[in-house]
Amino acid sequence: MDILKKNYFDLFGIEISIEIKKSTLEKKYKELQRQFHPDKYSQSTTHEKKISAQISSYINDAYITLSDLIKRINYILKINNFNKDESVTLKNEDFLIEQIDHNEFIENINSKTAKEIKNYKDDIVKKLSSTIIEIKSYYEKKDFQKVWEELSKLQFYVNHINKLEGT
Amino acid sequence: MSISVTQIAAKHVQKHIAKRGKGVGIRLGVKTTGCSGLAYVIEYADKIEKDDLVFDDRGIKLIINPKSYVYLKGTQLDFTKEGLNEGFKFKNPNVKDVCGCGESFNV
Amino acid sequence: MPLIEISDPEENILKKKRFVVGIDLGTTNSLIASRDKTTKFYGDLHSSIIDISEDPKSPLIIKSIKRLMGLTSEEVKNNIDNLSYEIDLSNNKLPMIKNKSGKNFSAIEISSLILKNLKTIAENEEEKTIDGAVVTVPAYFNDVQRQATKKSAELAGLKVLRLLNEPTSAAIAYGLDTGETGNFIVYDFGGGTFDVSILNLDKGVFKVLSTDGDTTLGGDDIDILLKNHLNIDKDKSQKLKQKLCETNSDTDLITINTFNSLIKNIIDRTIDITKNAIARSRLSENDIKQIILVGGSTRIPLIKESLKKNFNCNILDNIDPDRVVAEGAAIQASILSGNNKDDLLLLDVLPLSLGVETYGGLSEKIITRNTPIPATASKTFTTFKDGQTQLLIHIIQGERELVDKCKSLGTFTLKNIPSMVAGAARIKVQFQIDVDGLLLVSAEEDSTGVNAHIEINPSYGIDEDELIKMIEESNKSAEIDMNARKLYESRVEAERVIYAITEALKKDANELLSKTELSSITICLDNLKNKIKSDNSEEISSAVQELEKSSEFYVERRMNRSIKSLIAGKGIDDII
Numbered sequence: 001m002d003i004l005k006k007n008y009f010d011l012f013g014i015e016i017s018i019e020i021k022k023s024t025l026e027k028k029y030k031e032l033q034r035q036f037h038p039d040k041y042s043q044s045t046t047h048e049k050k051i052s053a054q055i056s057s058y059i060n061d062a063y064i065t066l067s068d069l070i071k072r073i074n075y076i077l078k079i080n081n082f083n084k085d086e087s088v089t090l091k092n093e094d095f096l097i098e099q100i101d102h103n104e105f106i107e108n109i110n111s112k113t114a115k116e117i118k119n120y121k122d123d124i125v126k127k128l129s130s131t132i133i134e135i136k137s138y139y140e141k142k143d144f145q146k147v148w149e150e151l152s153k154l155q156f157y158v159n160h161i162n163k164l165e166g167t
Numbered sequence: 168m169s170i171s172v173t174q175i176a177a178k179h180v181q182k183h184i185a186k187r188g189k190g191v192g193i194r195l196g197v198k199t200t201g202c203s204g205l206a207y208v209i210e211y212a213d214k215i216e217k218d219d220l221v222f223d224d225r226g227i228k229l230i231i232n233p234k235s236y237v238y239l240k241g242t243q244l245d246f247t248k249e250g251l252n253e254g255f256k257f258k259n260p261n262v263k264d265v266c267g268c269g270e271s272f273n274v
Numbered sequence: 275m276p277l278i279e280i281s282d283p284e285e286n287i288l289k290k291k292r293f294v295v296g297i298d299l300g301t302t303n304s305l306i307a308s309r310d311k312t313t314k315f316y317g318d319l320h321s322s323i324i325d326i327s328e329d330p331k332s333p334l335i336i337k338s339i340k341r342l343m344g345l346t347s348e349e350v351k352n353n354i355d356n357l358s359y360e361i362d363l364s365n366n367k368l369p370m371i372k373n374k375s376g377k378n379f380s381a382i383e384i385s386s387l388i389l390k391n392l393k394t395i396a397e398n399e400e401e402k403t404i405d406g407a408v409v410t411v412p413a414y415f416n417d418v419q420r421q422a423t424k425k426s427a428e429l430a431g432l433k434v435l436r437l438l439n440e441p442t443s444a445a446i447a448y449g450l451d452t453g454e455t456g457n458f459i460v461y462d463f464g465g466g467t468f469d470v471s472i473l474n475l476d477k478g479v480f481k482v483l484s485t486d487g488d489t490t491l492g493g494d495d496i497d498i499l500l501k502n503h504l505n506i507d508k509d510k511s512q513k514l515k516q517k518l519c520e521t522n523s524d525t526d527l528i529t530i531n532t533f534n535s536l537i538k539n540i541i542d543r544t545i546d547i548t549k550n551a552i553a554r555s556r557l558s559e560n561d562i563k564q565i566i567l568v569g570g571s572t573r574i575p576l577i578k579e580s581l582k583k584n585f586n587c588n589i590l591d592n593i594d595p596d597r598v599v600a601e602g603a604a605i606q607a608s609i610l611s612g613n614n615k616d617d618l619l620l621l622d623v624l625p626l627s628l629g630v631e632t633y634g635g636l637s638e639k640i641i642t643r644n645t646p647i648p649a650t651a652s653k654t655f656t657t658f659k660d661g662q663t664q665l666l667i668h669i670i671q672g673e674r675e676l677v678d679k680c681k682s683l684g685t686f687t688l689k690n691i692p693s694m695v696a697g698a699a700r701i702k703v704q705f706q707i708d709v710d711g712l713l714l715v716s717a718e719e720d721s722t723g724v725n726a727h728i729e730i731n732p733s734y735g736i737d738e739d740e741l742i743k744m745i746e747e748s749n750k751s752a753e754i755d756m757n758a759r760k761l762y763e764s765r766v767e768a769e770r771v772i773y774a775i776t777e778a779l780k781k782d783a784n785e786l787l788s789k790t791e792l793s794s795i796t797i798c799l800d801n802l803k804n805k806i807k808s809d810n811s812e813e814i815s816s817a818v819q820e821l822e823k824s825s826e827f828y829v830e831r832r833m834n835r836s837i838k839s840l841i842a843g844k845g846i847d848d849i850i
Contacts, residue, residue, distance in 0.1 A: 002834045011837075030477065034619055035836055038648060038709050042435060042610040044774045045822050048829045053648050053708060055833065060646040183280050193280060209280045247277065254277025 003055055007079050008062035016076060018136045020066060029063045070158060073135060073151050082144035095153060102160055109164075121164055128157040170195065170222045170229045170239060176246040176255060177225035187211060192221075192228025195244065195257075196235040207257045209244075292405040292611040292766075294435065295396055296603025298443075299389065299409055299423065301340040302465030302492070303570075305600035306392040308400075309608040313601045316396040319570075324387050327373050334359060334373050338466055339388070341489060342369065342381040343426075344419030382426045389430035405766055406435040408607040410599050413439040413471050414485045416626055416671045416681045417713050424710065431759065435610045437710040441471035442480050442622060443602030444568045448590055456563035457483070459552070461581065463544060464569035466492035470548045472555040472562075479621040481644055483555035486547050491540065493571035499536050504528060515574075522575040534576045541580050549584070559585055567591045568598055621646055624707055626681075631668035635677045640705055643673065647711060652704045661693045665701065669715070688717050757811070764811040768802055768818050775799055775825055778832060786831045798824040 009016045012028045034040070036059060041052040065071045105112070105120060112120075131154045138146040172180065184190045194212040212230045215221060220236055222229040231239060243258040291310075298305045303319040327334035336359060342350060347363035362370045362378070370378040393404055409427050411420055420437055427434045438446075441460035454475050462469040469487035473480060493515075500511040504527055517525055518533050552559055564587055571577070572595045581589060593601060608614040623644045629637040630653065641651045655665055665688040672680030691699055699719055706714040775795065783792050798821040805817040 001830055003837045006837075026476075030479075030619070033621060036833070037619055037621070039436075039610060039619065043612045043770055045771050045825065045829060047822055047826045048774065048833075051829065051833055053706075054650075055837075057648045057650040057706070060649050064645065180280070187282070207278055209278055211280060211282050249277060252277055254279055256277055 001051060001054070004058055008066055008075060009079075011059065011062050012066060014066070016079070018073060018076070018132070018139055020072070022067075025063070025066055029059065032059045069132075070151065070155055073147065073154070076139070077144055077148060077151075080142075080144055082148065099156060102156075106160075106163055117164070121161070124157055124161055124164070128154065128161070131157065169224075170231060170236075170242055170244070171224045172227055172229065172244045173246065174225065176244045177227050179246045179255070180227050180244075184211065189213065191215060192230050194230045194232075195239060195242070196232060197238045209255055291613050293400060293402045294406045294408075294607040294611040294613065295404055296408045296438075296443075296600050296605070296607045297389065297392060297410065297427075297432075298440070298597075298600035298603060299340065299385070299411075300464060300599075301338050301467050302494075303596070304388055304392055305597060306396050307597070307600045307604040308396070309601075309604040309614065313597075313604050315597060315600070316392070316399050319596055320388075320392060320395070322388055324384060324391075326371065326377075326379050326384060326387070328375055328377065329373075332374065334371075336371065336379075336384050339381050339384045343385060344416065344422040345369065345381070382422050382429065385423070385426035386429035389427055389432060393430055393432060403762060404432060406433045406607065406611055408436045408438050408603040408610065409434055410438050410440045410443050410603050412469060412485075413441050413482045413625055414469075414487070417628075417683050417711070418681065420710060420712055424712070433763070434710075435607055437712075438603055438606055439471075439482060439622065439625070440469070440568070440599050441473055441482065441485075441566075442620065443600075443606065444566050444598045445473060445475065445480065445602065446605050446618075446620070447593055447598045447602035448566060457555075457557055457561050459548060459562055459565045459585070459587075460568060461544070461548060461565055461572065461577075462487075462568035463571040463577065464492055465494050465571070466490075468492060468544050468547065470544070470551045472551050472557065479646070481623050482625055483557065483644070484551050485625075486551035486554065488543070488547060491543065493569075495540055496537050496571070496574070499540075500528075500533075503536055519573040519575065530575075537574070537576060541574075541576055544577070545580055545584050562587050564588045564590055566598070567595050570596045622709070622711070623647060624649065624711060626671045627673055628683075628705060628707070628713065629670050629672075629680070631670060631677045636675060637670055637672070637677050637680055641707060645707075647707045648709050649707045650704060652702050655688075655701045655703060656697050657691065657694065657699045657701075658696050660695050662696065662699075663691045663693055664689050665691060667703065669713070683713065686715055691719055761809060761811040761814075764814040764818070765806055768806045768814050771818050771821055772799065772802055772806070775821060778828070782832065782835070786835065787828060791828070795821075795825050795828060 003011070007016075011032070012025060014020050014024060014028070033056065036052050036055040038049060038053045038056055041049050044052070065075050102124075109117065131150055135147055135150045135154065138144075138150060180193055184193075190211040190213055192212050192215075194208075194210045196208045196210070198206055198208050212228070215228075215230055216232075218233055220231045220233060222231070229244070238261060239257075239259060241260045245256045245258055247253065247256050293308065295306050295308045295316075300322055302322055304322050305315065305319055306317075307313050307315045322340065323335060323337050324339070325333045325335055341354060342361075345353070347365065347369045350361065350369045351363060359371060362372055368380050370380055371384070372378050389409075397404055407427060409423060409432075411423050415423070424434050424437060440462065444460050444462075445458065455477055456475060458473045458475060460469075460471045460473060462471075467487065467489045468491040469485065471485045472483040474483050475481075497508060497511045497515060500506070500514055501508055504511070504514075506514070506527075514525065514527060518528070518530060522530060524530050549559075552562065562585060565581055565585065567578075567589065572591070578589060578591070605614070606620070609618055624641055624647050625643060627639045627643045628641045629639040632638045640653055641649055655667065657665065667686045667688065668677070669683040669686060670677055670680040671683050674680050688701055688703070691701060701717055701719050703715060703717045706716070708714065776799070779787075779792070779795070779799075787795070798817070802814075802817040802821050805814050808814060
């Protein structure tokens, strides 16, 4: 099937970019599912049912990938044939030290005041936003190695915020 | 008493069957419906069943199930235009009254 | 007299409406309904209590069989107490209940007896055979429980169009699927169980955010309280409860205030569970828009009062709470059968995460809960010994980290792996979740171009052979003419395929098919149209398969074409 060979952006008729429009994604998602969801083929031939289930799953997968910033950037790297070597981790000493500091904050969170926590959180959100800007500019220059490095930072900030909210 | 078709009805039946691409003739019948009980049905016929009555008129095979024949004997099938509509019409000598909704009849 | 057109008898067969039903298979009561413009119920609530003794003098009454669906003997031992009948737990896979004449019944069979009874009632009333059914299941049902429910329906001779989550079904009945956006509580207080679900609705997309409940808390507990308090019999206490619910005022036997204080603890417990479910959905109480009431016990006035007091939202109760789930199922059945042309689309999610066991008894999630379904995911496994040709994969469902805390769906053995050095084989195992939330597993070895077929042996619950044996046995006693049933089913299937292909050809045969291609399909189509009249179900089925095969390429062309028309047009709005 040709559809299953389309990349997720093409499938949704969206230009490949770091940031996408949520409403367009939602609208296209529903349009696509209205066309291909197996419920629309419950009176069809067996082959048609099978294909609709495959396509519908593919649309769901595309939707999940495109909805999530980190998954989306990873996917962009993948379709640009940037295959990161799994064994190589980010070798950035400054960032390593920053990570240790952040983790220490969470370990000692019980001794922090509400205001300290709020300020800290705002700071992380700021760092997160500036990382996204970095990623966009590296992507425009097609420097996928740098995109990947910044993505590792982004991933850390996102996880860190989740951890903060979980405490 | 036999079943017949008018010249114009025969022409339209031939045209319809040719367009459909297959069929040995048309099957006339009645079904229960509406408020006075029975309504006419015309269907394409692809084969003649064992008990069927077959009438040949103007080159058209008119096929009728014996059960329906009771209500249809002597009927002539016509084709008319009424305003913007056109279609087939049954001229049935057995009909006693036609219901208000026009859909069904009684014999 | 109106003017008449010549109609085509072949098309008439195709336009025939299917008789499809929705079934609410409840713990205490069950209901069956169909939908044509309005909902038609066949009889009222039918008790889910069944006698399996085959001897009217000493009945063996089975209650609440739904609680045993999909449980292994060990799970029954650990989770179920105070059963009113003996249960044989020696077969670890399948707990069995034995009657006096020595016949063994599994939960699947007992459930199928309830379903068969419902089927007979509806079929007798319509004088038609049921063509398909939507059966509802609790949102928290795992894969094994869903499989068991589907199998019991098949065993009862029902074609399952879809398994539908009960809270989702209630939401469909309220028409919330059309354009509503927001979060909803479905508060389901039945005779024997209490369930609460938090749903998120976004213009036709349903997500079950969380579920909670107490499988031992129900309206029956309230009857018992009344019975003990006033020292009256069970029947009387039930009637009294009904009166108190209808009037919400004092009766000769008890004042409404005494009644309310008597049941306060039970109601408070349901409120606590509801709050807990909201907390687990990661929403705040202010995020909830409406509460849908399901289950007969929600008629108790104190429940509405407590819900209003605790949650600041609108209460939906204008559909009979005993019937709302069956009504939603009937609506969904009518849509799936093509009788109802509403443009409704239900996008459901996987209720529980799916994973495999990894080193140290830990679960590695493969598809996480709340993923929209259908869904596929794959994972590559490898061998750890030279020349290893088999691999055991343990599949589990649940949210916990430890395998022991999750539901085991079974182990799958991958056989015929080509012999290679350790770690060289790359066995790609694909997990597919269908629209019912059911799992299918397939596998292939794809290193070094060796495309070996790998066999999968599921080993949980009940396997196909056992099921076929059960169907045969049950048919012997019920004296159903299996051949007649098969013939009917193959004709229905043939009609469906003829209709699907004919409609498709009408739309775009000229555009997508060459003359030769078209004629190769029409030959098979005409052949099936002829064969459908035969009395040989196998002949019909093989003609169906020929037609399917001849049109596969055409079906794919159609799909590819529809995607092209959808990929166009971009908007400018918010950015994520």
